[in-house]
Every structure is written in C-alpha cells, then in structure tokens.
Amino acid sequence: MRDRPDAADLLDAACETFAEHLLPLIPDTHRAPAQRIAMAMAIAAREVRAGDEPLRRELAALAELYGESRPAADTREALLRELRRMNRRLAADLRAGLFDPSDPRRDRVHALLLSGTVQRVRETNPRELKARGQA
Amino acid sequence: MTERNEALDARTRHRLEQFIAAAAGATHAALVELAPTGLGAPTDAILRVDFRDGPLAGAQNFVMHSLTPRRRDENVAVETLTPAQEYAVLRAAFAAGVTVPEPMWECLDPAVAGVPFFVTRRLAGITDPALVADPAKIGDGRALLGRLGEDIARLHSIRPPNADLDFLKIPRSNPSAQAIADRRAFIDRHSESHPVLEWGLRWLELNAPRNSEIVLAHRDFRTGHYVIDGSGGLIGIVGWRYAGWGDPMEDIGNFCARCWRFGATGEAGGIGERSDFYAGYARISGRAPDPGVVAYWEVAAHLRRACMALAEADRHLFGGEPSLEHALAGRLVAELELEILTATAEGLSHDSGNL
Numbered sequence: 490m491r492d493r494p495d496a497a498d499l500l501d502a503a504c505e506t507f508a509e510h511l512l513p514l515i516p517d518t519h520r521a522p523a524q525r526i527a528m529a530m531a532i533a534a535r536e537v538r539a540g541d542e543p544l545r546r547e548l549a550a551l552a553e554l555y556g557e558s559r560p561a562a563d564t565r566e567a568l569l570r571e572l573r574r575m576n577r578r579l580a581a582d583l584r585a586g587l588f589d590p591s592d593p594r595r596d597r598v599h600a601l602l603l604s605g606t607v608q609r610v611r612e613t614n615p616r617e618l619k620a621r622g623q624a
Numbered sequence: 625m626t627e628r629n630e631a632l633d634a635r636t637r638h639r640l641e642q643f644i645a646a647a648a649g650a651t652h653a654a655l656v657e658l659a660p661t662g663l664g665a666p667t668d669a670i671l672r673v674d675f676r677d678g679p680l681a682g683a684q685n686f687v688m689h690s691l692t693p694r695r696r697d698e699n700v701a702v703e704t705l706t707p708a709q710e711y712a713v714l715r716a717a718f719a720a721g722v723t724v725p726e727p728m729w730e731c732l733d734p735a736v737a738g739v740p741f742f743v744t745r746r747l748a749g750i751t752d753p754a755l756v757a758d759p760a761k762i763g764d765g766r767a768l769l770g771r772l773g774e775d776i777a778r779l780h781s782i783r784p785p786n787a788d789l790d791f792l793k794i795p796r797s798n799p800s801a802q803a804i805a806d807r808r809a810f811i812d813r814h815s816e817s818h819p820v821l822e823w824g825l826r827w828l829e830l831n832a833p834r835n836s837e838i839v840l841a842h843r844d845f846r847t848g849h850y851v852i853d854g855s856g857g858l859i860g861i862v863g864w865r866y867a868g869w870g871d872p873m874e875d876i877g878n879f880c881a882r883c884w885r886f887g888a889t890g891e892a893g894g895i896g897e898r899s900d901f902y903a904g905y906a907r908i909s910g911r912a913p914d915p916g917v918v919a920y921w922e923v924a925a926h927l928r929r930a931c932m933a934l935a936e937a938d939r940h941l942f943g944g945e946p947s948l949e950h951a952l953a954g955r956l957v958a959e960l961e962l963e964i965l966t967a968t969a970e971g972l973s974h975d976s977g978n979l
Contacts, residue, residue: 525948532955573816580817583826584808590830596972602820603965609958617959620887621966 500534535612543608544568550601551575554594632658639736641673644743647729650678661687667739670746685748686728691740701810701931702843704865709791711742713867716788716840721778723771725860747860749851753886756847757895762856765896771858772850772879772893773904780872780909782840789840792868798836799871803924804828810931814938820961824927827968833873833917841870846884847893876905876913877921882963883929923967930960 494502508527515523545562548571552559555575562568579598582588588598610617632640637655645653657672667690674683693706705713714727725744732740750756762768784794795802804825811818842849842864849863878884879893879901888894892901898915906912937954939945 522948525952529948529952576819577817579819580822583819583822586826588823589826590971599823599965599969599972602823603962603969606820606958606961606965610962613955613958617962621962 495537497534497538500530500537504530504534532613535615539608539612541565541568543605544572547601547605547608548572548575550604551579554579554597554601636737643731643736644673644729645675645678647731648675648678648680650675650680652676656683658688667692671743685746686743687725687746688737689742689744691730691732691742701935702806702866702928705867707742708740710864710867712788712791713840713864714744716782716786717779717861717864720782722775723858723860724864725862747851747862749853749859751848751851751862753848753894756850756852757886757888757890761852761854762895765856765890765892766900768852768856768858769892769896769900770904770907772861773901773906774908775858775861775904776842776845776875776879777905777908779842780839780875784838784869786840792840794838794869798832799838799869799874800828800832800836800920800924803874803928807927807931810935814934818930818934820964821927821930824923824961824964824968827964828920828924828927831920833871833920836871838869839872840867841872841875842867843870843874843878845875845879846881847879847886847895848884871921872909873913873917874921874924876901877918877923878925878928880918881922881925881929883926883960919967923964926960926964926967930957930964933957933960 504527507530512520512523512527545568548560548562548568551572552575555578557575560571560575562571583598588595607618607623632655640658641653641655644655645651653676654674655671656674657670659670661668661670669688671686671688672683673686675681689707689711691707691711693708694704711727711730714724717724718727725747728743728745730740730742731737734740750761756762757765759765782789784792796805807821807825811821842861843866844863845861849861850858851860851862853859880891880898885891885894890896892898898918902913933953933956936950937957940947940950940954
C-alpha cells in the first residue's frame with residue numbers, strides 16, 4: 490500500500506503550482522516550452538486518474554462487435570495485447586470495406602470509434618470537447 | 625554559410641560580398657550582418673547587405689538558405705522538396721504573381737560560402753497564428769482573406785507540364801487516390817494500427833470528387849504560413865517545402881480545416897468567413913470553390929496532419945530526437961481523429977452529439 494496523495498493528486502498539485510506561480514514569471518521567449526510542460530503534466534494526471542477502465546470498455550465493445558467472448562485480460566500486458574489484436578483486425582476490416590455504408594454494423598462501428606476517441610480527447614484536451622459542446 | 629555562432633572569416637566575407645555585388649549589379653556590396661534566423665530551416669540566415677549603387681542601392685534585408693539537401697528521414701509522412709526544388713517552386717510562384725519572399729539569386733558554387741545557397745528577400749512581419757488573428761491588426765479579416773484567396777488562385781494557374789518544375793511528380797491517378805495511397809503507405813510502416821484513420825481513408829475513397837484538376841498546389845497553405853504587416857496586409861506566403869502537383873481544392877480545404885484554426889471561430893484559417901476567402905479565389909480563377917469538394921479536402925487535411933503528428937511522435941519515441949514538442953504531437957492525434965469521425969458521420973443514425 491502506497492502513502493497518499495496518489496500519483497494523480499501529486500500531478501494535479503504540481504500542475505496547479507506550476508500554472509499559478511511559475512508560468513506567469515516565465516518570459517515570452519520561454520513560454521512555449523513552459524506551456525508544453527504544463528500540458529504534458531495535465532495529460533498525464535488525467536490519464537492516471539482515468540486508469541485502465543476506458544481501455545477495458547474499448548476492448549469489451551470490440552469483442553461485442555466481433556461476437557467474441559470477453560477476452561482474458563487479467564494483466565495490463567494482456568489487456569494491451571488484446572486491444573492491439575482487435576484494433577488491427579478492425580483497421581484491416583475498415584480498409585477492406587467491411588463496414589461500408591451498406592453494412593448494418595456501420596453505425597455501431599462509428600459509435601465505438603467515437604466513444605474511444607472522445608475518451609482520449611477527454612484526457613488530452615478536454616477544452617476541445619467543451620468547444621464542441623461535449624464536455 | 626557559417627554555422628550558428630561561428631564568426632565569418634574575412635575571405636568568405638569577401639567572396640560573398642563579391643558574389644552578391646555582381647548578382648545585384650552593384651560595384652560594391654558590404655555585408656552588414658549574417659546571423660541565424662531562428663525560424664524556418666536551422667541553416668537559414670539573415671543577410672543584411674549595404675549596396676553602394678545599382679538597382680538595389682542602399683541597405684537591403686535578405687534570407688540566405690542553404691541548398692544542401694536536408695537529412696532524409698526514413699519515416700516521413702509526407703515527402704518534402706529539396707531546397708533547390710523549393711527555390712524553383714518559389715520562382716514559379718513569384719513569376720505567377722503570388723506574394724512570396726522574392727527569390728533573388730542562387731549560388732551553386734560551394735567555394736563562395738562553404739555550401740551552395742539561394743537568397744530571398746526577408747519579410748519583416750508577423751506569422752504567429754496567435755497574433756495573426758488579432759482584430760487590432762486584421763480588423764474583421766475580410767481584406768486579408770480576399771488577398772489570400774486571390775494569391776492561392778494565382779498559384780493554381782500554374783499547371784503541368786512545366787519545364788522548370790519537371791522534378792515534381794504528377795499523381796499516378798487522381799490527387800485524392802494518391803493522397804489515400806500515401807497515407808496508407810505511411811500507416812503500414814507504423815508500429816500501431818489506427819482504425820479511425822482507416823475509417824477516414826475509406827470515407828475518402830468512397831467519396832472522392834469525380835473530376836479533379838492538377839495544378840501547382842502549396843500543400844501546406846494555412847494560417848502560420850503567411851506573413852502580414854502591422855496593419856494586416858499580406859506580405860508573403862511561406863512554408864513551400866511540401867508544394868507539388870495536386871488538386872486546387874486541397875489548398876482551400878487545408879486552409880479552412882478545423883485543425884488549422886488555432887481554436888478561433890473563423891472557419892477560414894481562424895481569421896474570418898469562408899465567403900471572403902472564396903470570393904477572392906473566384907476573382908482570379910473565375911470559379912468559386914465547391915463547398916462539398918472543400919469539405920472533402922478538409923477531412924483529407926486532418927488525415928494528413930494526423931499522419932504527420934504520428935511521424936513527429938515517432939521521432940521522439942524511436943528516432944533519437946527526444947523532445948517534449950515531438951512527444952506532445954502524438955497526443956494531438958486524438959482530436960484530429962475526433963474531427964474526422966465528426967465530419968464523416970453523415971447518414972449515420974446513432975447520436976454523435978453536438979460534436
């Protein structure tokens with residue numbers, strides 16, 4: 490058992506301190522790299538907080554699309570391996586035209602891709618979702 | 625040309641002054657400054673010259689560009705021109721009346737400055753997208769957009785065959801099929817699969833415009849790649865390293881693509897309305913852009929940029945160029961993919977929200 494605060498809390502606190510107390514003091518010449526540091530820490534904090542749950546949801550949606558029984562993904566490595574395998578299959582099927590407009594599963598595929606992508610943007614740039622009215 | 629921070633030795637200075645004076649038709653040229661620009665290619669240098677006489681008499685500002693081919697990256701998402709090819713494109717664009725940094729002279733003899741080089745006029749102005757969109761400078765952006773539309777139409781008046789541009793590849797099929805093939809070839813070299821990009825590429829394949837023209841396209845035409853003066857006037861289009869034969873609407877779509885609006889609301893480059901941009905284009909070309917075809921090339925622009933972002937992230941991950949800037953490019957892909965999915969959702973019955 491680790492002590493608290495956890496990794497996400499620490500990153501949040503670091504982001505806040507950096508943005509409030511240091512960023513305003515940084516001259517214009519060095520502002521761009523400083524903003525990148527703030528952005529990278531914020532993405533990492535949101536990703537740590539979200540954990541593996543979004544990846545598990547994505548895998549479950551892929552397994553359902555292909556009618557596979559829920560794949561064994563007890564460890565993180567297994568989860569990533571299964572996700573890679575199924576995304577490779579989906580990518581190849583999309584290129585081969587399997588989910589073209591005539592296919593009844595097209596809606597479902599789009600919904601699956603959209604849900605995974607929205608989750609990624611939630612972690613990388615939540616302001617973009619807000620700008621699109623999807624906060 | 626000297627390396628950064630390396631003082632120019634007296635002999636090189638003399639040879640350079642002699643070359644420039646002869647090229648400019650002056651009896652004497654004094655080199656006032658030769659220093660890295662800090663912009664564009666790392667070898668670009670500011671060149672300030674004082675001409676004693678001739679058509680350019682007085683102080684003049686130029687940029688000196690090395691003609692040494694850039695290091696070839698095996699993992700590029702989009703091919704780039706060599707500096708010599710870029711110079712040829714710049715000359716063709718200038719001759720067609722496009723507002724560009726005027727191409728001045730080319731020196732192929734490495735004995736003059738250590739490397740072959742070409743010289744353009746230096747444009748003193750603003751390119752930073754955050755500053756370009758400032759209403760204090762450009763007002764409502766209408767005049768600037770009109771000028772940009774006119775200029776890109778002038779570029780598109782250049783068509784193959786063109787003996788000065790015979791190094792540019794003519795697309796094997798139509799430009800959209802070429803773009804799809806190029807993106808797929810890049811993705812196939814990439815370590816991960818990308819289902820959203822595949823979705824987008826298949827959409828491009830199924831929705832390709834029927835009739836396509838081939839013109840000289842800038843292929844990276846966007847806010848950030850033109851220079852304006854303090855009152856919002858256009859003083860030059862820059863960033864020519866991806867230029868090539870392509871569909872004219874690729875440039876229009878790229879300019880209007882959401883990913884090049886820098887978070888601003890104006891659909892034309894983040895600075896204003898499409899109608900002003902399109903009207904400028906029509907004034908010179910005689911034809912207004914077809915909104916449906918522009919929308920198609922906007923999807924293509926996001927796919928292109930997503931591949932370029934993946935290539936940039938790879939430079940951090942595997943290319944021996946670790947940098948936070950490259951690393952963050954990898955995390956830009958998600959929002960580019962979000963736009964691809966949103967723009968291609970027509971005809972689907974599930975709710976994709978107000979994305």
